[in-house]
Amino acid sequence: MFHDLCTKYRIQPLEMIQDVVTRWGSAHDMLERAIYLHKPIDAFVKDLHFPDLQLSPTEWTQVEFVFNILLPLKATCMRLQQTSRPAMEAVFYTYETLFNELDRLSLLAEDKYNSLSQPFLTVVRMRSPLG
Numbered sequence: 001m002f003h004d005l006c007t008k009y010r011i012q013p014l015e016m017i018q019d020v021v022t023r024w025g026s027a028h029d030m031l032e033r034a035i036y037l038h039k040p041i042d043a044f045v046k047d048l049h050f051p052d053l054q055l056s057p058t059e060w061t062q063v064e065f066v067f068n069i070l071l072p073l074k075a076t077c078m079r080l081q082q083t084s085r086p087a088m089e090a091v092f093y094t095y096e097t098l099f100n101e102l103d104r105l106s107l108l109a110e111d112k113y114n115s116l117s118q119p120f121l122t123v124v125r126m127r128s129p130l131g
Contacts, residue, residue, distance in 0.1 A: 001047070005040040016041075024077045028070040031063055065109065072101035 006013035017033045020026040034041065038060060045053045055063070076098045080091070 002040060002044050005043045005047075006037070009039045009043070011037065011040060025070075025074045028067065028074040031067040031070065035060075035064060035067060069102070069105055072098055072105070 003013040014033060014037065016037070017026070017030045019030045042054065045051075076094055079094055083090075
């Protein structure tokens, strides 16, 4: 049934990815796949008559927002995993790059998603070294 909905929307039929607490980046991968399968997911939930599971447009926007927050974290993990022993200067550079990106996302969120992002902005600000 889900495969048919993917075909209907001309989307490659893929399975959902579950978040795994012990795998850094799995939440990013899970949200990336959900965003890709957004239309078939909505149709599938609607066809099964589970209105409580249907995400609103606001909730999908929040999914995309969280995905964008996780993107630099995923990139940082991938960068640090490329070597068995990252050099100290690489760690500092990566750390600086990560927090610059989080600061940029925070500013973007204030402009673009003000009412949607308030809970997320609080967390980003708490984690930022600039406070």
